[in-house]
Amino acid sequence: MRSEQLVEIVLPGVVEPEGLEVRRSALPEPGPGQVLVAVEATGVSFAEQQMRRGRYYDQPPFPFVPGYDLVGTVAATGPGTDPGLVGRRVAALVKTGGWASHVLLDPADTVDVPAGLEPAEAETAVVNGITAWQLLHRHARVRSGQTVLVHGAGGGVGQLLAQLALAAGARVIGTASVRHHDALRALGVTPVDYRTGDVPAQVRRLAPGGVDAVFDHVGGRSVLDSWRLLAPGGTLVAYGSAATRDDTGSKQWPVIKVLARTWWWNALPNGRRAHFYNIWAGRSLRPARFRARLRADLTAVLDALRRGDLTAPLAARLPLTAAAEALRLAESGTVTGKVVLVP
Numbered sequence: 001m002r003s004e005q006l007v008e009i010v011l012p013g014v015v016e017p018e019g020l021e022v023r024r025s026a027l028p029e030p031g032p033g034q035v036l037v038a039v040e041a042t043g044v045s046f047a048e049q050q051m052r053r054g055r056y057y058d059q060p061p062f063p064f065v066p067g068y069d070l071v072g073t074v075a076a077t078g079p080g081t082d083p084g085l086v087g088r089r090v091a092a093l094v095k096t097g098g099w100a101s102h103v104l105l106d107p108a109d110t111v112d113v114p115a116g117l118e119p120a121e122a123e124t125a126v127v128n129g130i131t132a133w134q135l136l137h138r139h140a141r142v143r144s145g146q147t148v149l150v151h152g153a154g155g156g157v158g159q160l161l162a163q164l165a166l167a168a169g170a171r172v173i174g175t176a177s178v179r180h181h182d183a184l185r186a187l188g189v190t191p192v193d194y195r196t197g198d199v200p201a202q203v204r205r206l207a208p209g210g211v212d213a214v215f216d217h218v219g220g221r222s223v224l225d226s227w228r229l230l231a232p233g234g235t236l237v238a239y240g241s242a243a244t245r246d247d248t249g250s251k252q253w254p255v256i257k258v259l260a261r262t263w264w265w266n267a268l269p270n271g272r273r274a275h276f277y278n279i280w281a282g283r284s285l286r287p288a289r290f291r292a293r294l295r296a297d298l299t300a301v302l303d304a305l306r307r308g309d310l311t312a313p314l315a316a317r318l319p320l321t322a323a324a325e326a327l328r329l330a331e332s333g334t335v336t337g338k339v340v341l342v343p
Helices: 046-051 119-123 127-140 156-167 178-187 199-206 221-228 253-267 287-307 320-331
Strands: 005-010 021-026 035-044 069-077 089-093 102-105 110-112 147-150 171-176 190-193 211-216 230-238 273-276 314-319 338-342
Touching: 005 320, 035 089, 035 119, 035 320, 046 320, 069 102, 069 119, 089 119, 089 287, 110 287, 119 287, 119 314, 119 338, 127 156, 127 211, 127 230, 127 287, 147 156, 156 171, 156 178, 171 178, 171 199, 178 190, 190 199, 199 221, 211 221, 221 230, 221 253, 230 253, 253 273, 314 320, 320 338
Parallel strands: 147 171, 147 211, 171 190, 211 230, 230 273, 314 338
Antiparallel strands: 005 021, 035 069, 035 102, 035 338, 069 089, 089 110
16 A cells, blocks of 8 residues: 555645646555545535635635545555445545545545446445535425426436436426536426526516525626525525636625625514525534534435436546546536546
8 A cells, every 4th residue: 555656736826727637646544543545536616716716715725625525445454443434435525635546534424436336436425416406305395296406407416306306206497507408307397598588577477476495596787586496485505606716805794795695684573584605514512413414415416326316427438637628628618527536
């Protein structure tokens, strides 16, 4: 093991994708209570697109290794850690550090990947799958017979959200560019083109009485429109600020504005609810509860993926050292599904 090398992709500052750096060093030994995971697949998510612009809400100071999630095999265990974990394939949510050949983790932060799922396939549904599951089942609590609006239904989280909502018995309206419409119709989603016409008007024609839940990753003006589209008793779940990706200025302000709006709306006696979803909520205050939820939710998603009840398209599979090309591809808006890096 010690003869191997650690390969990491470093984000040195606010750079174009070509500014990413490859760093090589000695392979680390796991310390007490740690496992060394040999990464088999890690993904390019929207978070990295924001991070390279310095726009992700709580990204660490530059330089750092990006990579929000990963799938890999436990290669070694540290003192006091069960050696029986070696050889186990696991998934993990890490926020940063995933773009590497090896990662040190606390085994409590790993989730077993079911047999029958190959690493890149499982990777497509880690951060996107947990996000979609928790938005739908832990926040909006969507039930059969309801109508929901999924913004960005052709995207990584949106596709999974739409499928999970349909599986729960809901009717799904999804905003997406036209190139995604046939695929969405095939799933059972009613598509709306967000690039032409008045989106709220299009949705109101499809749901005159309003929708029971809206899932909004766009932020900005879109959140206001989403709130106004809710039926009595409906729920808005905001979970991002994609519209501000290329803005300048404070990276916290767009999130703070959405948070302030949800607090204000929830204070009003209007019978509707608003949430701002943070995947890391509760991690520091209630770590055991956070880990139990993450394990239960990701296990449910991966099991659904293994059974074929859920599909998470793989857009491209590129070598880890081609991270710049992978990031360019993910940002191009020309692919469907997740771009995966394979060390």
